[in-house]
Amino acid sequence: MSNKWWSKRRWQIRDNFGLSDFFDIGDSFRLVPNTNVGKPSFFWIRFKNKDPEKSKLWKGRYFYPVGMQSPKTSLKHAWDDSKAMPGDQNKDVKSDFDREGKHLRGISDNPKTARLEGHILYDKHWAIIRIFCFSKAQSDGKDWFAIDSTYKSPSTLQDGTAHGDPP
Amino acid sequence: MKNLWVSDQSWMIRENSAIAHIVDIGDTFTLEPNTASGPPEYFSLVYTGQYSFWNGRIFYPVGVNAPKISLRSSWNDSVSPAHQAPGVYDEYKTVANSLRQHANDPQVARLLGYIMVDGHFAIVNLFCFQNAQPNKAHWFTIDSQWAQMTTRQDGTGHGDPPH
Numbered sequence: 046m047s048n049k050w051w052s053k054r055r056w057q058i059r060d061n062f063g064l065s066d067f068f069d070i071g072d073s074f075r076l077v078p079n080t081n082v083g084k085p086s087f088f089w090i091r092f093k094n095k096d097p098e099k100s101k102l103w104k105g106r107y108f109y110p111v112g113m114q115s116p117k118t119s120l121k122h123a124w125d126d127s128k129a130m131p132g133d134q135n136k137d138v139k140s141d142f143d144r145e146g147k148h149l150r151g152i153s154d155n156p157k158t159a160r161l162e163g164h165i166l167y168d169k170h171w172a173i174i175r176i177f178c179f180s181k182a183q184s185d186g187k188d189w190f191a192i193d194s195t196y197k198s199p200s201t202l203q204d205g206t207a208h209g210d211p212p
Numbered sequence: 213m214k215n216l217w218v219s220d221q222s223w224m225i226r227e228n229s230a231i232a233h234i235v236d237i238g239d240t241f242t243l244e245p246n247t248a249s250g251p252p253e254y255f256s257l258v259y260t261g262q263y264s265f266w267n268g269r270i271f272y273p274v275g276v277n278a279p280k281i282s283l284r285s286s287w288n289d290s291v292s293p294a295h296q297a298p299g300v301y302d303e304y305k306t307v308a309n310s311l312r313q314h315a316n317d318p319q320v321a322r323l324l325g326y327i328m329v330d331g332h333f334a335i336v337n338l339f340c341f342q343n344a345q346p347n348k349a350h351w352f353t354i355d356s357q358w359a360q361m362t363t364r365q366d367g368t369g370h371g372d373p374p375h
Contacts, residue, residue, distance in 0.1 A: 069258045079276075079318065109316040113253050117252045156246070156254045158271040164335055166325070169359050171333040173326055183316045197331055 051178040052076045056190050059209040060131040060142065064194055066167065067102060068207070069095050070130070076108065076161070078178075085110070088161060097145055106149055108163035108176060115159045116177060120145055123185035124171055124210060142160060149177050149191045172196040183210065218262065218323070218340045219243045219255060223352050224373040227291070227293045231356050234329060237263055237292070243271065243338075253321060271325035271338060278321045279314055279339060281307050286347040287372060308353045308370050311339050313357050327356075334358040345372065 070087045074092040077086035079210040087110070091102045092103035122138040131139060161176040175193045182189040190207040222242045225235045239261030245252030252273070259266035285300045293301055313318040315337040322340040337355040344351040353370040 069259075087274070109272065109318075111272045134370070156256075156272075162272075164333070171326075171335055171357070173333055195333075212327070 049078055049085060051188070051190070052078050052178060054211045055093075056178075056189070056211060057126075057209045058192075058207060059126065061207045062131065064192070064207045065193065067165070067172075068092065068097070068099055071095065072099070073209075074103070079107075090093045090163070102165045102167060106163055106165050108161035108174070110159070111162050112155075112157050112159040116149060117181045118145055118179050118189070119186060120182055120189065121185060121212070123183040124189075126210070142208060146191050146193075150193050153177075153193050153195075167196065170197065187211065215349065216245060216248075216252065217342060219245045219252070222260075223340075223350075224289075224304055224371045225261075225354070226289060227301075229293065231354070234263055234265075234327070234334065234356060235354065236263075239263070257325070265327050265329065269325050269327055269336075271323040273335075274324045275317075275319055275320070276323035277319050279311060281305060281311070281341055281344060281351075283345050283351065286345040286349060287340070287351075289372070291336050304370060308355075311337075311353050315357065329358060355375065 053076070055073045055075050058068050058070055061068055061070050069074050072092065072094045074090055076088040077091055079087050079089070089107050090103055092100060094100040094103070107151045120141055122135070122141045124138060124142060125134055128134055137195045153160065160180070165174055173195045176190060177193070178190045179187070180188050187210050189208065189210045219242065222240045225237050225239045228235050228237050234375050239259065241257050241259045243255035244258055246256070254273075255271045257266055257269045257271060283303065285297065287300065287304060287305055288296055315322070323340070324332045325336050327336055335357045338352060339355070340350065340352045342350055351370065351372045351374045
């Protein structure tokens with residue numbers, strides 16, 4: 046996860062189910078490396094949110110590359126970016142991406158799993174945020190990311206995995 | 213902070229006034245590296261004490277600039293925080309608080325992890341210093357940030373290796 050390819054593009058939220066207090070569908074972000082010389086130690090996240098309150102959550106936040114085993118994805122479909130809402134996707138597509146998001150969430154606590162990890166302050170407490178970026182993961186060759194939040198135990202408030210791809 | 217020396221000994225809490233509900237004085241922990249060959253990617257914390265939420269938590273070495281500290285006195289491990297020689301308690305508190313100021317700077321080298329306390333995460337930063345005390349004892353601070361707008365479980369404890 047220390048490769049810089051994913052800092053060269055903007056990423057757009059396509060599905061925000063479970064994390065709608067953090068960002069809206071269509072919001073986008075960039076990951077800016079702390080240095081352009083050698084391997085970055087961390088990345089600043091620059092979120093472009095429609096909602097200024099959500100934007101505040103991400104201001105000045107940063108993510109460290111941690112773990113060493115890159116997770117594998119097995120998406121069989123491509124997300125149709127022309128459809129505004131996740132519910133408009135073909136049923137098989139939605140379930141394919143939901144399954145992949147769930148899989149990543151299942152391995153996100155494994156310290157070996159490579160990811161970007163950071164935390165944001167939401168409603169006075171910390172949410173642990175993990176970002177997984179994949180090159181050419183979709184069947185149409187497009188990159189893809191998943192963004193996972195764990196906020197509170199045992200509530201499911203702002204707990205879940207959202208995803209997207211480049212605009 | 214990738215050096216293996218932090219895992220060569222156990223560490224003991226010597227002062228906990230700001231984080232008394234997550235560590236007790238006398239609690240110990242060790243940091244087990246994920247590998248013995250080359251710089252570790254992470255450490256698993258092995259804790260001895262009543263707060264089991266520490267056990268097995270993962271700490272990653274993050275940041276690039278090692279913080280500098282200067283301690284003029286050695287902590288007397290045979291007496292409580294309140295019975296340290298005049299000025300020692302305040303000196304250590306000042307240094308710990310100065311490290312706390314850096315805990316949110318991504319450039320500052322430290323070990324970073326999370327624990328779950330009362331249903332919410334505390335962000336925990338460990339700063340370890342080799343031969344930091346005048347008597348050459350190592351020293352660490354353990355900084356916790358639990359919630360905004362409250363000082364509950366927010367603060368810095370510290371300690372050094374047991375004898």
